[in-house]
Amino acid sequence: MAAVLPYRDINVHSSPSHYAFSSPSSPAAPTLVVDRPSGDIRLHDGKLLGSRRVSSIAGILGLIKLRLDKYIIVITKAQPMGRIKGHMIYRVVATEFLPLRERPLHDPDEDTYLALLKTLVRTSPLYFSYSFDITNTFQRQAHADPAVPLWKRADDRFFWNRFVQEDLIDFGAGLGAAAYGHRHASGQQPDVDPYILPVMYGMLEIKNTSVKGNPLTFILITRRSRLKAGTRYFSRGIDENGNVSNFNETEQVIILNDHASGGLGGFAGNAAQQNGAVGGNAAKEVQVLAYVQTRGSVPVYWAEVNTLKYTPKLQIRGVETAVSAAKKHFAEQIRLYGDNWLINLVNQKGREKRVKDAYKQIYDYLVTSPVESSEGDKRTDEKFHVVEPSQTKTSYDRLHYIYFDFHNETKGLRWDRAQLLMNQLEPHVLKHGYFRAVDMPGDTGRVEVRRHQTAVVRTNCMDCLDRTNVVQSMLGRYILSRMLIDLGFLHEGEHAQDDQAFEFLFRNVWADNADVVSKSYSGTGALKTDFTRTGKRTKAGALQDFNNSVTRYFLNNFQDGPRQDAFDLFLGAYLPSDSGIGSQLLFADRRPLFIQSIPYILAASIFFLFISCFTRRAPEAAILPLRLLMFIFLALAVACFHFIWSNGTLYVNWPKLNRLPWAVESYQEALSSVQHNPVVGPLVGKKHERGKSDARLLGLEEGKKRRE
Known part of the structure; x- marks a missing residue:
């Protein structure tokens, strides 16, 4: 029995109602259709009418649901890296995110999610092959059944896009995904296997x-x-x-x-x-x-x-x-x-x-x-x-x-x-x-x-x-x-x-x-x-x-x-939620305004000192006021630097999706120390902490944690 391998060439057709993926080298194979904007997946025999070809891609990296929309991540360019026993290995060079909504809605958190994902995928060293299992060692491959579809042979630990492939995997298994609102056909769909590409x-x-x-x-x-x-x-x-x-x-x-x-x-x-x-x-x-x-x-x-x-x-x-x-x-x-x-x-x-x-x-x-x-x-x-x-x-x-x-x-x-x-x-x-x-x-x-x-x-x-x-x-x-x-x-x-x-x-x-x-x-x-x-x-x-x-x-x-x-x-360790859209601003800086302002005051003080030292002055200009100002800004810069250095935890760029318990503890300890300081404490009182609450700081549990 011949092995089921991913398609090497996939054409993408788009219309206001769906995206369609088909392989020109396998004209008898069914077309994979993702309906818009629902994200429902189905297979269609023959060509779909009313759609236009938009591009040719190297493969489907996966589908991911964010706060407002779902996106299909496609590999638009792949670089050949060499052959292993005749099998060409490729590196992902470029990808594209295809939104399911024809007119995307904009939300600050949604835009941040997209920017994070695009940066990660663009900078990650991702490799794949259409015919060789690079996720398994040669020893494990020797005991695998080559007739099994390539993605099913992949080592789950190193199947990097496993989470974003779940929609296709669930559809192929005949399973529904209630959390994502799918209405899958009953029964297994083995014809979807060639569209699943392990990376x-x-x-x-x-x-x-x-x-x-x-x-x-x-x-x-x-x-x-x-x-x-x-x-x-x-x-x-x-x-x-x-x-x-x-x-x-x-x-x-x-x-x-x-x-x-x-x-x-x-x-x-x-x-x-x-x-x-x-x-x-x-x-x-x-x-x-x-x-x-x-x-x-x-x-x-x-x-x-x-x-x-x-x-x-x-x-x-x-x-x-x-x-x-x-x-x-x-x-x-x-x-x-x-x-x-x-x-x-x-x-x-x-x-x-x-x-x-x-x-x-x-x-x-x-x-x-x-x-x-x-x-x-x-x-x-x-x-x-x-x-x-x-x-x-x-x-x-x-x-x-x-x-x-x-x-x-x-x-x-x-x-x-x-x-x-x-x-x-x-x-x-x-x-x-x-x-x-x-x-x-x-x-x-x-x-x-x-x-x-x-x-x-x-x-x-x-x-x-x-x-x-x-x-x-x-x-x-x-x-x-x-x-x-x-x-x-x-x-x-x-x-x-x-x-x-x-x-x-x-x-x-x-x-x-x-x-x-x-x-x-x-x-x-x-x-x-x-x-x-x-x-x-x-x-x-x-x-x-x-x-x-x-x-x-x-x-x-x-x-x-x-x-x-x-x-x-x-990787699915955090699942975005569509609750409270436009109101919670997940990535907003919720530190007290005084704490946020210290780095800017430091930068301004250093800038003034730099200008004072290197700018020519008129011969008749008074020196004493300038020196007094320089001394004030020098003292201000030293005080700001000392504050930042002494309370460094408040200025670390922490993860905002899955809050780390020990990081939250350290942050709360540093904030409490500042609040009890007799000099700056009144400036960082709780009334100045914009929207801050213990529940938000400790949790921000909009989505579930890693799905097992």
């Missing part, structure tokens, strides 16, 4: 290269989870469902004899091409070797509260309360990946120590009768901290904890000492291996599995970004050398980095991966990528890290609130 958020690079004269395709894929997705300081730790922040799955792949990469491929590729039987090379096997790593936030309830200080306030809310959530998380990780080697790179001193200790405590709660041992060296007693269960009793005994004091071990630009961790991991990585399979000739999509990867290394630091990137690339290089030795391309004792041209490519691909993952979470490229790109720490790299750190500070305090709101909207 992945992350990083993907495909390089046709060679090692020691042996041609191969080198691929690196990082998939970002849509569960508990968010920004650096507004999404930390674990939630009650066992999802952790900034969870990414990274797969490093080499493919041999992938001759289909030069042929047609994708939706048009035939079975022979997809199995490498092209151009007289049919005798050579198409081999796939893949290795998977993961990263994710420390799985306890913790947060960092922005206060405009460079280092936010750290909160950890009871390790015991997170045990149930941590069990869900690691049970899922063990089910998916087998044994988990938990590499903790958080500092063992200073403010990070509490997070490091919390991770160790949650591990102790999960494993059975743990026995601890330490391995030291000349520099520190705590280089490695290994915990293993004394006897196997539960599935959680498949967790193995290793602590590595990354900053202490690599200080003084001694980044080569990170290899000490690799020496510790080496026997376990060799034991659990990597995935290896060969395409089966004449059986499209089927492979013969010759080896499974039976464990995963899960790495984390505070943000799961910079230190994590260094360790993951180091592990990727080691396992790549093992793959090439097993293939006979290298002799025992040789390394992939001995080939300088390939080493240059390898380093830059991994550094690109580091930058993409970091920008998605923190807003800037990764720190320490000079080591990833060059193999050594440089002063120029340190200067770039300083620039990235300053940029992160600005973005994390003043830009990430709206970005978090955009994530919550697109």
Whole structure:
């Protein structure tokens, strides 16, 4: 049975009563119709009369209902990124939001919702394929049924547009969506499957290269989870469902004899091409070797509260309360990946120590009768901290904890000492291996599995970004050398980095991966990528890290609130409501007027001082009044800056849709402190707080929270 794949080409027809989507390459297939303005979905055999063709699109990203209207998000432009076993992979370049109302109504909140979504989609690294499941690892794909529609095979964690595809998915299943007012036809509608296109958020690079004269395709894929997705300081730790922040799955792949990469491929590729039987090379096997790593936030309830200080306030809310959530998380990780080697790179001193200790405590709660041992060296007693269960009793005994004091071990630009961790991991990585399979000739999509990867290394630091990137690339290089030795391309004792041209490519691909993952979470490229790109720490790299750190500070305090709101909207963590339209102004600034005015007074004072210092004055002009004014504005600027710095929580750009409990607490505490100040307290009394109420501040619960 042939696989049901998404349409490569879709024409959009529009009329005042509907939008119609049809594939010109499949004229016998029914037309997908979305009625206006109701949003009802139906299939229509043949062409619809009375509509005009408005464009040709690459696919339907999804449908989303906001406050006043529903919008169809379509992919208008896609960029080819390369082929994997003949299947073309694309990146989303441009999208368009098609409103269902012919004459859109304007509302301040609706316009803000749209602006947030458009910015998020435009700046997100989104990838898709019409014929290849990029949301699943090669190992999971090997055990999937290729006859199942592509979207049904997709990994739910990495099916980034899963929420906005729910209308089509529900329609295909014959389910109604009462919340959105659909009147779906009864019974399943499999003809809608080709209109459902799964999209992945992350990083993907495909390089046709060679090692020691042996041609191969080198691929690196990082998939970002849509569960508990968010920004650096507004999404930390674990939630009650066992999802952790900034969870990414990274797969490093080499493919041999992938001759289909030069042929047609994708939706048009035939079975022979997809199995490498092209151009007289049919005798050579198409081999796939893949290795998977993961990263994710420390799985306890913790947060960092922005206060405009460079280092936010750290909160950890009871390790015991997170045990149930941590069990869900690691049970899922063990089910998916087998044994988990938990590499903790958080500092063992200073403010990070509490997070490091919390991770160790949650591990102790999960494993059975743990026995601890330490391995030291000349520099520190705590280089490695290994915990293993004394006897196997539960599935959680498949967790193995290793602590590595990354900053202490690599200080003084001694980044080569990170290899000490690799020496510790080496026997376990060799034991659990990597995935290896060969395409089966004449059986499209089927492979013969010759080896499974039976464990995963899960790495984390505070943000799961910079230190994590260094360790993951180091592990990727080691396992790549093992793959090439097993293939006979290298002799025992040789390394992939001995080939300088390939080493240059390898380093830059991994550094690109580091930058993409970091920008998605923190807003800037990764720190320490000079080591990833060059193999050594440089002063120029340190200067770039300083620039990235300053940029992160600005973005994390003043830009990430709206970005978090955009994530919550697109992923369904917040559902807009049409109640109270035009009256509540969800995104309005509700702080007291005095607090809002302080930054403007500061800016005006600095502007006056600047003008006073650099503007020429007439010779006969009196100096004393000007100096007196300068002194007054200088004092005013200092007072305003001190007020902002002392009450930084009041000036952080917080998310406005899903209010964070710890952020609300911090805000209320800072506001109460200002109100009780004998000097400025009378200026920020409750009578000046425009429309502020505890209910609004704490809740703003117009929509339901994440739908499970």
